Amino acid sequence: MRPGKWCGLAMVVALTATACGGGGTERGTGAGGGPPGGDGFPVRVADCKGAETTFTAPPRKIVTSNATALEMLLRLGAGDRVIGTGFPPGKGTLPGDLGARAAKVPVLGTAVIPKEKLLGSGADLYLDTFAAMGSMGGAGDTPTEEEFAAAGIRHIYLASTACASMAKGPQRDLSGVEGDLTRLGAVTGTAPRARELVAGMRAKVAAVHTALADVPDGKRPGYFFFDFDAGTKQPMALCGKQIANAVITQAGARNVFADCDGDFKPVSWEDVVAKNPDWIQLGVRDRGDAAANAKAFDEAARFLKTFPATQGLAAVRNDRFLRIGSERTTLPGTRTADTVEEIAHTLYPTRFKAAR
Template identity: 30%
Template structure:
């Protein structure tokens, strides 16, 4: 049944059944550094002192350590796996093909059910009997469908991706610290703070090395992010993660004056703002080379500098959205923009 056809009374009728599955026996955890398969750790604890975390500007209290988690969104699932939490997963969604994950992560989902490769489906979600859902607004959470509030009525905890909060509350800017903050918050929720801190510290150190190498830049190349679209391009404004990544790589997003995240632009502005580089986001719609050939073959773009010089950088969708591969992608972009200052990954 489509999610949008499931009204709130449907949710309430299933609350008792779902409450019965909470507090199940703990699953064991794995330690992790960068997302490679981790060694087994001591069994997780379902009972610990409640922790309160700010989520989209509001305090949310987590009374227990989740034991049955569902993730929705490829980058969100990668975050979970990078923290070694695969044994807590009872399902995932929003991933069209497991092969889109880094190779080391692919076996970690071998025994985890794929609940939906499109939108989050409530009936399927209920059947998985989760006690925790990690997603984001416009990733899996949508008003009138599945929301943190509707899950709360069923006794299911949730966490919202920080970058996506712009769709619900005002924010000053997007930052790579949003990704780090999400990883640290998951560490607190799942009682693996030491592991999360180690991962974040390693990524912050790498980001600092890139920043140091770019010290004293006099020029910031203009960058256009091309996600999809032919008649109208889908790109990123100032509140999407590529904005922070381009800044960290010593560049300037040509649409950084637009108060949006992922958004529709227009080719006239792309031509007028004349980007030096184009980031092509690989989301399989179509292939990256298909997008490249489309851009090269579009007559009105022929005088855009990035097109004339064929200056393209490829990013996986999960690199261009908040996740454990953001910093590696920043280095790759920084090397393209400033090859004399920044070495290849």
Template identity: 30%
Template sequence: MRVTALALLLALALGACGPRSAPAPAHPNAVPGVTVNVCGVPTAYPKEPKRAVTYDVGITEMFLFLGLADRLVGYAGIPDGKEIAPEFAPALARLPKLSTQGMNLETLVNAGTDFVFGGWSYGFRQGGVTPELLARHGIASYVLTESCIHVAARSEVRLEDAFDDMRHIGAIFRSSAQADQQVAVLAQGLATLRREMAGVTHRPRVFVYDSGDKLPTTSGRYGMPRAMLHEAGADNLFDDIASNWPQGNWEDVVTRDPEWIVIVDYGHPSAEGKRHFLMRKPELAGVSAIRHQRFFVMTYAEATPGPRNVATTQRLAAALHPERRITVDPPALGTP
């Protein structure tokens, strides 16, 4: 190692003393590198990816919403119970499903993948496929911002987190202008909602029920539903849990007495099945949301980061605050 270092220093010194050659001209098709923030770390992407793989529904919908279907060589993490928006179904039908649950490194390598868009608990997991492992095989990656709470401290979760993700993906794939245009539509919808929700005084307590019998999986302080509830003029029942999708407990649900219950609809049982389970659970009989049967249903893709978050938040605000005239204007999700 010392010999190599000395040789390098000598070469640099000789180069400094000798004649300076003009820098090589840039290749006419060369694409400048970009650097974006990934979980608080500036990360460089010197090359434009050509063969991408996405994991999970919302992440895949982000990619398609940005008009990047032609860069995909496959997708993963979308079982039959997690439905993609109908506008995106034709594009997805033309692509191979590389796995239903979890990422497989061998499959990614065999597909010639050069980029993976996933997240912690959205395909990436310690002891399994990670961005570091992919990098060792020459595969770049991007980590969903909402999921960064598993590896880095965060101050809050925002609807704008998904906007940032889409802008970053646009930059990485050298299509920033198109990404900015698409995100601007979502940002305008959020701005309208904030104007219409200004001055809200009563903020209903809301329990997000994802799944679970003995213990409920719910949204914590850093889950996307928490940001959606905040913008819709409500408080998340399990805001005291510093995670995105943690397990809560039924005792706290009873004690905290939610006024509304948001059901995340995917898999089995269906949303109606989950509703029946909650209605029949004896200890919940006195809970306000159960007594008044106040339920709101959102799909998995609407509850996780993606292009559907803003329109779903508008619907949620309209349900929680019927006294206000809330604009519900979902964006066109087809390829731009």
């Protein structure tokens, strides 16, 4: 498991999200071309293809593409500058005060924000989680970079998701998420808080590394992320470049589809059976209600138990299911470290017994 081995310090992560086989190609640098830190400006952020956006001061009016980007800004302490979002978080998705603050953010679109509404929002920054992925419904309505510029809106991405499919190799650690947080901290002038969040994530993952230090790679259990909401007719494999591959790897498991190129890829049920995973995560997307989520998890488990191709799998017969929401696993944020913990504690309960 290579316990304690990190890609480098947060400053290095800020320069490139791919620092250790990680998540994307978006980079950020601070004043004078050095790494961002504190309130130092100008800050330059490059997109997936290397085009740079320069910030001479923190943005004042931000629109986020979805709940993931919104949550990051709320945790950084920049939530009061968010004037609108798409794909808003469901009720109860975010804990406590975080959810209350998120609920006050105007919803510009229940899915992808319509182009006219986004361009007319008055924002000076649009934080985009997934448009560059080209896989979200309605993403074709996204404004061009020329239209963003004409409206006075700077456009930056969360590299660990938006740039993932363009990365040179798989995501094996959380450096991509750390890079996103560090860059956003630099851009919004909340770098100290970003460093706190990254440190908290690292501490949680380091504890997992310590507990699993003597588990060799060959003894890691096979792990299948079942994207239930992507449909059951043809399963969607979670590949090595998806951020969830890093979550699974850091938790001491082996993603059975880590070797497929890209972030997601349609496969067959025969492929899943051939992989014969030891554990299956029921990847259900948040319904915004605990009872609805529980029902969806039950439906996903019921499908695997009754579908002829999968009902004989040992993981299915032995109820080796993890009921962990898709967003916590496949989208960036501080909760990716929580998901690493939860998976590790489930797969290796005796190693964490003393910590409970």
